Amino acid sequence: MAFTQGVSTLQDLGPFVSRHIGPDEQETAAMSEVVGVSGLDELIARAVPAALHADLPQLPGARTEQDAQATLALLAAQNNPCRAMIGLGYHGTITPPVIRRNVVENPGWYTAYTPYQPEISQGRLEALINFQTMVADLTGLPVAGSSLLDEGTAVAEAIMLARRISRKGEVVLIDADILPQTLAVVQTRLRAMGMTAVVADGDLVTALQTHEAFAVVVQAPGTSGRMPAVEELRTLAEKAHDNAATVIAAVDPLALTISAAPGDWGADIAVGSMQRFGVPLFYGGPHAGFIAVRQGLERNLPGRLVGLSVDADGTPAYRLALQTREQHIRREKATSNICTAQVLLAVVAAMYAVYHGPQGLTRIATSVHTGARRVAAALEAAGYTLAHRSFFDTLLVTAPGRAEVIRLAARESGIHLRVDGPDRVGISIGEDATEADLAAVCRAFGAELGEQEAGDLNGQERTSSFLTHPVFNTYHSETELMRYLRTLADRDFALDRGMIPLGSCTVKLNSAAEMEPISYPGFANLHPFAPAEDAEGYRTLLSSLEDWLAEITGYDRVSVQPNAGSQGELAGLLAIRAWHRSRGEEQRTVCLLPSSAHGTNAASAAMAGMKVVVIKSTEEGTIDLADLRAKVDKHRDTLAAIMVTYPSTAGVYEETITELCELVHEAGGQVYVDGANLNALAGIAKPGRFGGDVSHLNLHKTFCIPHGGGGPGVGPVAVRAHLAPFLPNHPLAAEAGPASGVGPISAAPWGSAGILPISWAYIAMLGGPGLRRATAHAVLAANYVAARLREAYPILFTGPGGLVAHECILDLRPLTKQYGVSVDDVAKRLIDYGFHAPTMSFPVSGTLMVEPTESESLAELDRFCAAMLSIRAEMDRIAAGEWPADDNPLCNAPHPISRLVAEEWTHPYSRATAVYPAGQHLGPIEGMGTDKYWPPVARIDNAYGDRNLICSCPPPEAFED
Known part of the structure; x- marks a missing residue:
């Protein structure tokens, strides 16, 4: 399967695609060479198990930014606030x-x-x-x-x-x-x-x-x-x-x-x-x-x-x-x-x-x-x-x-x-x-x-x-x-x-063209319980967005009511419990969770009235199938579901995902695929087709709603047809869900509807081929970072051929043992280099999980890699005794300006090393400085x-x- 669909340039995919994706064609080729693949097609073919490959999502053709905004303006005008x-x-x-x-x-x-x-x-x-x-x-x-x-x-x-x-x-x-x-x-x-x-x-x-x-x-x-x-x-x-x-x-x-x-x-x-x-x-x-x-x-x-x-x-x-x-x-x-x-x-x-x-x-x-x-x-x-x-x-x-x-x-x-x-x-x-x-x-x-x-x-x-x-x-x-x-x-x-390379968090471009429509009066000023005839624009937008998300994920129905990923998890688990009850199997309350699962998975399962049973992970970071089989057999009569993140929290595409789904289904359970890492699947593989019964989707990750300093988020729940009757509904809006639903998950019928135009615009401007290309670039960026850093920092988990998915985990534990430098030290030192730290100590303590996303340019990826390599060189200076273990740029980081201007400087390294490490003061034009955070x-x-x-x-x- 040709993952670029035979398209020769980014521009051929539509004008927005090249604005959203950081690297251009030449940079993509250079990155592919470093990774050791001929291009995006080979990368995806080798990284993603063949059994998971799906047809291109059937979405409308990619719109221009102007066309998407014009359409959203018309939809907003159809609302009567x-x-x-x-x-x-x-x-x-x-x-x-x-x-x-x-x-x-x-x-x-x-x-x-x-x-x-x-x-x-x-x-x-x-x-x-x-x-x-x-x-x-x-x-x-x-x-x-x-x-x-x-x-x-x-x-x-x-x-x-x-x-x-x-x-x-x-x-x-x-x-x-x-x-x-x-x-x-x-x-x-x-x-x-x-x-x-x-x-x-x-x-x-x-x-x-x-x-x-x-x-x-x-x-x-x-x-x-x-x-x-x-x-x-x-x-x-x-x-x-x-x-x-x-x-x-x-x-x-x-x-x-x-x-x-x-x-x-x-x-x-x-x-x-x-x-x-x-x-x-x-x-x-x-x-x-x-x-x-x-x-x-x-x-x-x-x-x-x-x-x-x-x-x-x-x-x-x-x-x-x-x-x-x-x-x-x-x-x-x-x-x-x-x-x-x-x-x-x-x-x-x-x-x-x-x-x-x-x-x-x-x-x-x-x-x-x-x-x-x-x-x-x-x-x-x-x-x-x-x-x-x-x-x-x-x-x-x-x-x-x-x-x-x-x-x-x-x-x-x-x-x-x-x-x-x-x-x-x-x-x-x-x-x-x-x-x-x-x-x-x-x-x-x-x-x-x-x-x-x-x-x-x-x-x-x-x-x-x-x-x-x-x-x-x-x-x-x-x-x-x-x-x-x-x-x-x-x-x-x-x-x-600058780049925010947080693993599992997908902090990528939130384009101005996506953001602007949420301020249109027709979207911003409408009451959630306004008569249906005064909300026609919203109803059209919601219906098309739900249909697009279903097509992208391979599920049959989607509800956008959950207003956070955690609420989407709860909605999906409640749907599973309701389905079991409808079949006279009230006793099915056990939820299996990999030991590496997101913490919200366990908390949501408890809120849904389920008993959590943990599945071991192997040394390679994958689910231990032997332990899974044992737990499935032990809880066969009470098994309700398994919650599994895919690609795994270890940052790899596990080959055994289809076997896992079959094991759970054979025992009468349901498969919940956590959508946190959907940015490694969108346009390439569909959870609803490779064994998932339900997923929540993080629109504030894969579908470009911004994180907002910690929120808002949106966590739609997507289900196969048999679970559709148990989606959320609402007492004040019959159209918000089925009469047989589990009840409302959020106070408003369509949750955080006011920011859904963002995801609508993102999908509309990318189209199916653009969405697939964006995902391929996310996987390429992660593998590029892994390839450039693996000699300085061990990559904890990899898939076939040493490839990762859309994120990679840098294992600092051997370096901590050797140099006494903690994961906190590296995270704080990155601030001096002008970066937000990657995710710390998740899913494994003492590690950094890096997710560079598809929106970052090659120059920014190289700047990050250079910073990480420079920090590694700083560790060597500690090991050589040049800097004491308790007084060095890493353990003292970050360095605010108050330290730079202080009259006394007692450290064994210079002020310049502290605040402008490795020539970070040099700007793009010779002789000129650069802005510093x-x-x-x-x-x-x-x-x-x-x-x-x-x-x-x-x-x-x-x-x-």
């Missing part, structure tokens, strides 16, 4: 242009990776600690995480946290006024874990007397808009605590600027969504969920937590705290399966608070509340009855037999309202609602807007202060905020600075930060010399 007053947890907001342009549309923010290397992530870490401080202040609880995926899953995560600290009973009491999508997400999760959600018939205090619950969830304000009184909430908290139950409050952050904080009335955990803090509606996502907890629960928090520590010079510095909670370490015992956060959206929300400050946020909230009170007075004057007279922004109005007529009248005026049965209409006022909008809402009811106000906050007026830190009281002009955002971005290393801090002491946990904005004095 109207003014969104539907509510249900999604609200009209205004993204300040200074934030949209300098964060959402700035590659310095959206192309950064997760801040696992904190020395080169200080900018976004500061932005995230601003987010945590904002959440903690608003909720009145001392510790907040750095974002969750959405409000529905945040409530579910809070319940699991409560379960971990309680172990009492199997019942969760739920407020009857909870958001419907949140209730459905919680029910999906609890069913899998063997727990029960009980919706209180009356008030929650009464329900506590009849149910032994380990947690209580209250929505304040509720779906109906009702604002419970503080005394009512305080009584609930006291009764729940008397019963040893945890109180979880799902809250509206804008309402909290003028209403009582959950921490003030006794809540243990507060969760919600920061969408209305400047984050577009995006047809449901991505949005930053949040969680805050009382003192003592911080070590049980799901997701990520940013904390303050110090670097090697004693300078305060940020880093991710308490990472031992995470999946890759604790696996099935982790606090959550979440691997992706919503960092980019959390940054937007935090900067919205920084820009407006506490006074500005209070003005916005007061304006929203006043608008709702004016509409309430007008409707009451016209004879309508309100379900509640205590509210923040939402009214539920009784209009016997007229609900649909009123909705249609409002739509004619450009406003979306919510219908709750034939007799009730919901109205939610957002920040973007104008005087004309309020008047139009009243006219739809046959009423006249006036200045009179009705309703109140039910005595919930806020008395405690919030956002008192200087960061929220300084940057209120556009000039100041622009400069603050630039300052933070300059502290970070993102893809706009300067890490803002030296190596950070993680243990110190965990012992002295500080997770909110420190006072400015902390940064004084």
Whole structure:
């Protein structure tokens, strides 16, 4: 099979292909020669087992960038956003242009990776600690995480946290006024874990007397808009605590600027969504969920937590705290399966608070509340009855037999309202609602807007202060905020600075042509529960994207609802469990996992109610088939599935994958192929055709959605036909999934729909041949790096002929033993050379996993290889005794500018060697220097930060010399 399809040049594949793929034809030939192959065809033929080769995906012909954008503009124009007053947890907001342009549309923010290397992530870490401080202040609880995926899953995560600290009973009491999508997400999760959600018939205090619950969830304000009184909430908290139950409050952050904080009335955990803090509606996502907890629960928090520590010079510095909670370490015992956060959206929300400050946020909230009170007075004057007279922004109005007529009248005026049965209409006022909008809402009811106000906050007026830190009281002009955002971005290393060669993470080009359409108003401003006739453009885009992904992977159906890879894993495993139940095999709960599996695999299996059984790996990094056969035989009657990453986490195409699938299928199990490494398969092999029953796909890896500094991500789930009836569905959108589905995985029907135009554009501009070519180049780049470095660094695992897949693992363990140089030393020294480090110590401790991707030019690949070879030469200088083992450029790396300008320099190597190693100061033009990335801090002491946990904005004095 000719993998380049007989096409002689990249340009023949379409104009975008040569923009996306780094090396040109001559460079490709030179790289192939180094690898020892005649070209891409021979490379793929030799590296990928012949049994896996598939026909070219049948996709539309490659579009130009202009054509793709024009088509997306037409699709966006087919959506009718109207003014969104539907509510249900999604609200009209205004993204300040200074934030949209300098964060959402700035590659310095959206192309950064997760801040696992904190020395080169200080900018976004500061932005995230601003987010945590904002959440903690608003909720009145001392510790907040750095974002969750959405409000529905945040409530579910809070319940699991409560379960971990309680172990009492199997019942969760739920407020009857909870958001419907949140209730459905919680029910999906609890069913899998063997727990029960009980919706209180009356008030929650009464329900506590009849149910032994380990947690209580209250929505304040509720779906109906009702604002419970503080005394009512305080009584609930006291009764729940008397019963040893945890109180979880799902809250509206804008309402909290003028209403009582959950921490003030006794809540243990507060969760919600920061969408209305400047984050577009995006047809449901991505949005930053949040969680805050009382003192003592911080070590049980799901997701990520940013904390303050110090670097090697004693300078305060940020880093991710308490990472031992995470999946890759604790696996099935982790606090959550979440691997992706919503960092980019959390940054937007935090900067919205920084820009407006506490006074500005209070003005916005007061304006929203006043608008709702004016509409309430007008409707009451016209004879309508309100379900509640205590509210923040939402009214539920009784209009016997007229609900649909009123909705249609409002739509004619450009406003979306919510219908709750034939007799009730919901109205939610957002920040973007104008005087004309309020008047139009009243006219739809046959009423006249006036200045009179009705309703109140039910005595919930806020008395405690919030956002008192200087960061929220300084940057209120556009000039100041622009400069603050630039300052933070300059502290970070993102893809706009250089290659990010992280194995298993696929940080490649996120082209401007792919990114721009997400800002089109038709995509950005549509409410997820808008009528289907007003979302035709989105429906067309979603349908074609799902079809393309099915064709590329060889599966029959795809759901894009999961809004992270971890959620796609959960959706796929729940589908497998549901399929077994449908066949009367409820007992099939064992999930086999290779020892090298991603940590999210184990955590997701546990969340799906499965028992994890580990399969050994051989010394070559492949799955031990003998151990697999033994485990399959042992668990034959209870085997549900195996989760296997392909190509393997070892970075090779395992020859035995088809045999593995046959073994599991013969025993009655299903095969889950983790899609983390799909960038080595797309266009060449199809998991759904070589034995997979289900896969999740990381659109933030293979399909070019940017990592955003740690999120957003999208993790669609793809299945064979027999599992299709068990895909996710949604209670508020029948079209989102089958009626027989497992329930919603995410709060929104189509998850993070707002960023799906990125992947649509990527596939549309590449086409089938271009997609195959991109994958072949990814494999070529990894083999080129392996070939150039193998004499200096042993390549831990290889396939037939010494080839790897799209990533290679450099084994530093012999060098650590010989020279005393750790994998951390090499990772930090790479910062001095102007690189983000590869993945450290995964899947094998003491190694670096390198994934160069297809987007990097030969010059950048050579620059990386030169840096790694130079570091190897530095090890030799340590071995020769030129530099002491405890005072050398590697163990002291990275070197911030503060060290360069210090009066004293006591090290046995020069300042130039420290900060401009191996001639890195030389630019492309003789006699001219080159730009250098300067890490803002030296190596950070993680243990110190965990012992002295500080997770909110420190006072400015902390940064004084």
